[in-house]
Amino acid sequence: MKLGVFTVLFSQKPFEEALDYIASKGLDAIELGTGAYPGNAHCDPAALLADEGKLKAFKQAVDSRGLTISALSCHANPLHPQKAIAKEADDIIRLTVELAQRLEVPVVNTFSGCPGDHEDAKYPNWPVAPWPNDFQEILDWQWTNKVIPYWTETGKFASDRGVKFGLELHGGFSVHTPATLLRLREAAGEVIGANLDPSHMWWQGIDPVQAVHILGREGAIHHFHAKDTTIDPINVNKHGVTDMQSYSLMLDRAWQFRTVGYGHDLKVWADILSALRLVGYDYVVSIEHEDGLMSIDEGFTKAVNNLQQILIKEPVGEMWWV
Structure with a gap:
């Protein structure tokens, strides 16, 4: 496995300065935001695709520092019921796929999106309970009319260009669990896989670990984020895991994101990485730092130091003891 970072963390730094800093920490890979929620501070697909010279210089900047690009990320809602929002998301997803093809990056990370509850809806509707039965009817309508058709078509667009999708399993979107990811993968094909982030599993x-096994046995893990979560044992009983309070209200929230090792100890993280190796995932572990208690540099550095202790890097080789 290789250790990487989602570089939106360093959007305030110029691209090459960010690359130098990342390389100085001993990392192997970067994941780049190309628009939508992550922004495109370091990687503007339209500009790079329009200028071959810029594209070559961009790739050289990465290669010269011994880094690889693990994924291009454009998290958005291409199923948004407001057509203008959905089109903007779809446009950046397709541009990102085209750039991934040119850069020979195998994975584009994004969200599945979430539709409304009928054709004229204005806002997404995320059903989370099977009763009253209205919710089941909404869910069936969404998957039949929006989720499966969109990702079948868009999946083919990516597959034709040698690119896979890593859909992040994230609350608020149609694909948010191993089961919903596998449901879409069965319908739209193996181009669909997970950008698996443990932090969203915990809450x-x-x-x-079980999510890794469920998805990994199907070859459905295309990328992996390293981010932690802590659950407050008192606040969760008041607000539940679907706590709608702002992330900034850390003292009162039921759960919050932490840097690796500050929500779960390194034995838990070692179990996750071992499970990834067990199911055949030997790609990048990409740090995503969203810890409200730590600065960018401190949270990132602690995640690097913790993961370097437990990352499994070398090929297995023969079992010499049997």
Whole structure:
């Protein structure tokens, strides 16, 4: 496995300065935001695709520092019921796929999106309970009319260009659990896989190790984020795991994101990485730092130091003891 970072963390730094800093920490890979929620501070697909010279210089800047690009990320809602918002998301997803093809990056990370509850809806509707039965009807309508058709078509667009999608399993979107990811993968093909982030598993009550097994046995993990979560044992009883309070209200929230090792100890993280190796994932572990208690540099550095202790890097080789 290789250790990387989602570089939106360093959007305030010029691109090459950010690359130098990342390389100085001993990392192997970068994941780049190309628009939508992550922004495109370091990687503007339209500009790079329009200028071959810029594209070559961009790639050289990465290669010269011994880094690789693990994924291009454009998290957005291409199923948004407001057509202008959906089109903007779809446009950046397709541009990102085209750039990934040119840069020979195998994965584009994004969200599945979430539709409304009918054709004229204005806002997304995320059903989370099977009763009253209205919610089941909404869910069936969404998957039949929006989720599966969109990702079948868009998946083919990516597959034709040698690119896979890593859909982040994230609350608020149609694909948010291993089961919903596998449902879409079965319908739209193996181009669909997970950008698996343990932090979103923990707050939903899912054991990330088991999520790795469920998805990994199907070859459905295309990328991996390293981010932690802590659940407050008192606040969760008041607000539940679907706590709608702002992330800034850390003292009162039921759960919050932490840097690696500050929500779960390194034995838990070692179990996750071992499970990834067990199911055949030997790609990049990409740090995503969203810890409200730590600065960018400190949170990132602690995540690097913690993961370097437990990352499994070398090929297995023969079992010499049998």
